Amino acid sequence: MSVLTATAAPVISTGSMPQETHKPSHPDTFKVVFTPGEFMSSLISLKDFKKGDVVTMITGYIPSERTRTSIQVGLRQHVEWNTDMVFAQHSCNPNLGVDLQYENKDEWRVVALRDIKVGDYLTWFYPSTEWDAWGGGFPCSCGTSRCIGHYKGGKGMTLEQLATYEYINPHIIDLHKLEDA
Numbered sequence: 001m002s003v004l005t006a007t008a009a010p011v012i013s014t015g016s017m018p019q020e021t022h023k024p025s026h027p028d029t030f031k032v033v034f035t036p037g038e039f040m041s042s043l044i045s046l047k048d049f050k051k052g053d054v055v056t057m058i059t060g061y062i063p064s065e066r067t068r069t070s071i072q073v074g075l076r077q078h079v080e081w082n083t084d085m086v087f088a089q090h091s092c093n094p095n096l097g098v099d100l101q102y103e104n105k106d107e108w109r110v111v112a113l114r115d116i117k118v119g120d121y122l123t124w125f126y127p128s129t130e131w132d133a134w135g136g137g138f139p140c141s142c143g144t145s146r147c148i149g150h151y152k153g154g155k156g157m158t159l160e161q162l163a164t165y166e167y168i169n170p171h172i173i174d175l176h177k178l179e180d181a
Contacts (some may be wrong), residue, residue, distance in 0.1 A: 001031040019034045022034075024084060025060075025082070025083040025084045026056060026083065028046060028054065029045070029046055029047055029055070030043050030044070030046060030085075030087075030122065031043070031044050032084055033121075042121050042122075043087040043088045045116050045117070045119065045120050047118060048117055048118055051112055051115055055096060055109075055112055056083070056085065056110045057109050058098075058100075058108035059108040060082045061079035061082055061083075062080045063077065063078070063080060064079060066078045067080070067134075071129045071130070072106075072130050072171065073171070075178075085110060088122045088123055090123065090124065090126040091123035091124070091142040091144060092146040092147045093123075093142065093145070094113060094124045094149075095113055095114055095122060095164050096110050096113060096116075096122055097111045097112075097125075097167030098110055098129050098169070099169075100169045100170075100171075100179070101167075101169060109115070110124070111167065114164055120130045123142070124141075125167075126150070126153070127152075127153055128146065128160065128167050128168050128172065129164075129169055130176045131171070132155050133151055133152045133155075137150055137151045137152040139151075148161075149181055154168070154172040155176075156174065159173070159176050162176075175176060
């Protein structure tokens with residue numbers, strides 16, 4: 001006689017936000033595509049955006065230590081997104097820019113760098129906010145003609161390379177100047 005036992009559904013690891021407890025932050029704007037594996041999940045758009053549109057304001061963040069899911073917002077300051085934006089993947093040819101150039105933090109925003117259609121995966125260029133890559137970085141697999149090969153943070157690129165991207169935030173430029181001094 002065989003006994004059938006129920007097995008639990010696999011838990012999909014998404015870094016700091018497991019699928020089973022996830023509550024969408026922008027249910028009319030984004031959808032998280034959960035994929036098994038550490039930091040393999042992604043974010044798709046539920047709306048069309050034109051180049052230059054504000055996709056979302058950066059609100060609800062919590063100051064934090066540097067983590068795998070935080071973003072760097074100053075020379076030594078990090079915040080946790082606390083939004084589905086944590087699922088937007090890196091690309092060397094991103095469709096989003098994280099714009100932290102304003103001293104008034106209420107004006108921090110995520111901007112469409114080109115037209116975005118419903119169903120498009122949402123990506124941003126991690127070195128635009130991150131000076132030093134968590135865990136030494138990772139091989140980039142974006143497959144674009146602009147691929148940097150290995151993501152190491154803004155520290156791993158020259159100012160000339162960074163200048164070819166939109167929305168490289170002031171703290172990244174400042175950190176380069178401090179290191180070059």
